[in-house]
Amino acid sequence: MVSSDLRGAMDGTGAPTAVIDLGAFDANLDALADRARGLPIRVASKSLRVPAAIERALAHPAYSGVLAYSVPEALHLHARGVRDIVIGYPSLDKQALARMFAEVGACTNITVMIDSVAHLDIIDAVRDSLADPPADAGPVSVPTAEEPRTTPEPRTTQPNPAEAAAASVRVCIDVDASFRLAEAWMGDRFHIGSRRSPIRDENSAVALARQVAARPGFDLVGLMFYEGQIAGTGDAGRSARQAIVRRMQKASIAELAKRRAAVIAAVREVADLEFVNGGGTGSFESSAVEGTLSELAAGSGLFSPGLFDGYTHFRHRPAxxxxxxxxxxxxxxxxxxxxxxxxxxxxxxxxxxxxxxxxxxxxxxxxxxxxxxxxxxxxxxxxxxxxxxxxxxxxxxxxxxxxxxxxxxxxxxxxxxxxxxxxxxxxxxx
Structure with missing residues (x-):
């Protein structure tokens, strides 16, 4: 697992030290691309947190765009020249959202995540504060995009806050992709997967999509589904538990394919979607062939951490x-x-x-x-x-x-x- 060449390279190096095996990283880039079956891969940057690694992935022809963790991270990457950034989680960080309005091109290149009208209200509150600051507040100022969030100085005065606040915000709706057995009778009492979003079916998705469409200053451009019970749950092993996991995943794949198709078709009646994102390193095989997604998301598979030893259908190289x-x-x-x-x-x-x-x-x-x-x-x-x-x-x-x-x-x-x-x-x- 750790070659003699790799070990030899670290002889005499101060430790503890973090190490990347570049050959393994590049091999994983290719392996994920093969598993994606032609779908573009959005780099899940939270799973790397190393700008040079993110940029190396984006230089590969199979990879396009970034799935970021937060608004500060998205702005950090945007300042480095990364474009087409989707923030994977809703944000209540008003200071960072103000920076997003102030950064030239950020609203054009960054898509925010929502699953509630309350998230739209937060963004509108920030927009209103920039467009109409209190009379005694003085010049509106925001940190520069390059400035680390932990550093209060220097700060840059926004020359035209009203123009910045007028920018349209790109929005993606996060749709719950977890598995619920006999949901019609049991509700969410039998819930397997990430508890990410209250938006779960075509009715709730369309209701929120209509709210976005009717609200000035927002453009609904995407949907996201993360099937953590498949992508993030290992299925290897001969125990009774692992046998149940494999049966659950098979049932979840079938249920999600049907529900996801219905949600996407219904929302497309309301908005002209640019992308539908889904999957994860552990679910490329099922996600890529489902036929509903325009792109996949992955990041962990490039490093191949210890948890990925527990999957039967793929094996990446530890990097x-x-x-x-x-x-x-x-x-x-x-x-x-x-x-x-x-x-x-x-x-x-x-x-x-x-x-x-x-x-x-x-x-x-x-x-x-x-x-x-x-x-x-x-x-x-x-x-x-x-x-x-x-x-x-x-x-x-x-x-x-x-x-x-x-x-x-x-x-x-x-x-x-x-x-x-x-x-x-x-x-x-x-």
Whole structure:
């Protein structure tokens, strides 16, 4: 899993350190493109959080546009020259929305996500505050798009706030794609998947679409569906639980295809949609052939974190790691490495722990696990490790690793060829 060339490239490097295997990253770009069956792939930037990695993906002919996490992230990418950005989650960040109105071209290139009229009200409130500031407020000022959100200065006065506020806002509706067994009788009591949106069927989608269409200053341009119960749930294994997961996913794929087609057809009667987004790294096979989507979304598959070891229908190459040195040999059969407690979000469990990628056979201590300062390890081969040797790990999820490091060292073959700064390294708070 971790080649001798990759390990050799890190000899003598200070640690803990985050590492990207460039060959594996590029192979994953191609693998996702093959699985997409001709549909363009929108890069889910939250799953990378490394601008150079996002830009490398966008340079590939199969990838087009970004699915961002927040308005500050979208503006950060827009300032770097990225265009066609869809923000995947609704925003209540009024300061960031004001910056979006102020940034030249941002409203043209950025699409915001909604699932409620309340989200439109928030945007309108920001628009109104720019167009008609209080008489004693002085000049309207907003941070520059390049400025990190955590830095209050410098600030730039908006020369024409009324013109900025007049810009039309591009809107995408987030439609719930979760699976509910016997929904007509049980409602959402049997709910599997992400609880993302109250918009679930063609009636609720059309009602919100009509609200957008009737409201000045908004253009409905897209729909988004994220089927987390398929894309984000591993199906590998022989246990009874995994057999149930596979049956659930098969039923969910069939149910969603029918419901999604009905929602899209109904909303197209109200608005001329530019795109319909769906899927995720784990659901390309079903999403690509469904026939309802104009594009797919993926990001995690480019890094291939530990959770992706639990899928049967695809296998990408691990491309993102962190390495940390052995700093102690506290007892026979044990070593201790520095740090390593990078636990993934989600329901707590063993699958949220970093995967020990090399040396093979190492295990965590059942009483300590991966720790904030130290991580004891045991298992076959531990006696071959010396003080200063590096142990390699993979985060359970993809983009969250970037929250712990300012940069990734990028390895090609057996050589460190670049360093790629993370959002954290650039001062961006998502």
């Amino acid at each position: 993102a790691f962190f390495v940390t040195p052995v700093v102690r040999r506290p007892a026979p059969g044990w070593v201790t490495v520095f740090k390593g407690g990078f636990i993934a979000s989600g329901v707590p469990g063993a699958d949220r722990l970093p995967t020990i990628a090399w040396p093979p056979g190492l295990e965590y201590s059942g009483l300590e696990g991966p720790g904030e300062v130290q991580t004891p390890l045991t298992g076959p081969g531990v006696e071959d490790l010396r003080i200063g040797d590096l142990v390699w790990f993979r985060h359970a999820k993809a983009g969250e690793l970037a929250e712990h490091f300012n940069e990734f060292l990028v390895v090609s073959g057996s050589t460190v060829v670049e360093s790629w700064t993370t959002y954290r390294g650039e001062g961006l708070v998502l």
